[in-house]
Amino acid sequence: MPEGHSIHRLARRHHQLFRGEALRAASPQGRFAEGAELLDGATLERTDAWGKHLFHHYTGDLRLHVHLGLYGTFTEGDLPAPHPRGALRLRLVGKERWLDLRGPIACEVLTPEQCRQVTDALGPDPLREGSDPALVLARLARSRASVGSLLMNQQVVAGVGNVYRAEILFRHGVSPFLPGRDLEESTWLSMWADLSVLMRAGVRTGRIVTTDPEDRARPAGRARRVDAHYVYRRTGQPCRRCDTPVSQVEMAARNLFWCSWCQPDP
DNA sequence: GCTAAATGTTGAT
DNA sequence: TCAACCTTTAGCT
The missing domain is CATH 1.10.8.50 (Helicase, Ruva Protein; domain 3)
Structure with missing residues (x-):
């Protein structure tokens, strides 16, 4: 149920799952192959959410931007990860856990500047400190x-x-x-x-x-x-x-x- | 177990 | 205004 609260919850969860870990990234579906290649091996430093937009901050100034839209969903679990099935846009694998993303409306690697463009277009978020x-x-x-x-x-x-x-x-x-x-x-x-x-x-x-x-x-x-x-x-x-x-x-x-x-x- | 509708947004018509 | 995204869930049977 992706209204803003779900996205903030996911940001928190992903931070717990992978903070400080170098992740393997892959796009079995192929639709995010280039982005996954960029992310592969990068370390998750922190996560952030603004409204319904989710951001992962990786080493090397790489930012993963995800918008779930109506259908998008994350699933997670302990390793070993199950065999990829269906339309799996992105799989992230850490030391002990895996995280799958399906059906998002946006899944892209952005620069910090591009992220700012995304958030500049958004109004204040009741869940963010300092929103006015x-x-x-x-x-x-x-x-x-x-x-x-x-x-x-x-x-x-x-x-x-x-x-x-x-x-x-x-x-x-x-x-x-x-x-x-x-x-x-x-x-x-x-x-x-x-x-x-x-x-x-x-x-x-x-x-x-x-x-x-x-x-x-x-x-x-x-x-x-x-x-x-x-x-x-x-x-x-x-x-x-x-x-x-x-x-x-x-x-x-x-x-x-x-x-x-x-x-x-x- | 199956079907219909759904939390959202974009891009084409 | 509508199709696409393509998964989950509420509500039936």
Whole structure:
């Protein structure tokens, strides 16, 4: 579930797996053969994430840039690595562990300068130290576009995806259709603070849970699955706060979910 | 066990 | 606006 929290979690994990190790790199699929050749033998110094973009810093100023897109996925394990099967874009092998990457939308070796170009095009990331919500506000304040679409724009805020978008709007009673310029500053600042908390929890657990305990159904009997979302993918089901059926509409080829009572139209 | 839909973005039409 | 990327998972049966 690659929203920003997953990518930060992966950055942390890859650092744990391979920090300080010289890695073998290969692209069994062939689509990253040149890049893998460049990386082969380099040592992983550190990892970094900005929004949904992942970076590995290797010796020799080599940077691996990965964007998982919708389908991309990493798998890992202890050596020996299994025989490569399917479309395996990149396999990294360390002293004790292997790491496979499949289906990313971006997997490339960049220079530090090229990495900067990537991150310069991104808005502040609630998961990064020192990110400034005022910069986001400045973008919102001069846009007639809906806050629902602006939150999905990585140049405005980095790391928020369809789930966090729907849930943060609900939690603050904001209609997705409100023009960005009409969002109150104080509302945005509490949304940002809330996003940081929720996304940090996502990094810790690997799951997106946005409901407050009092809005979840009583745990009937044994450990049942937690009611993790207020509106995301709950079309037609009663709102956890007011019982109004959750609404859904397709917006820019993405599903948008909201409660028309808790988040009234502007 | 199978099918449909999905967390995202780019590039072509 | 749509296809591509080509894996995972939720929801059926």
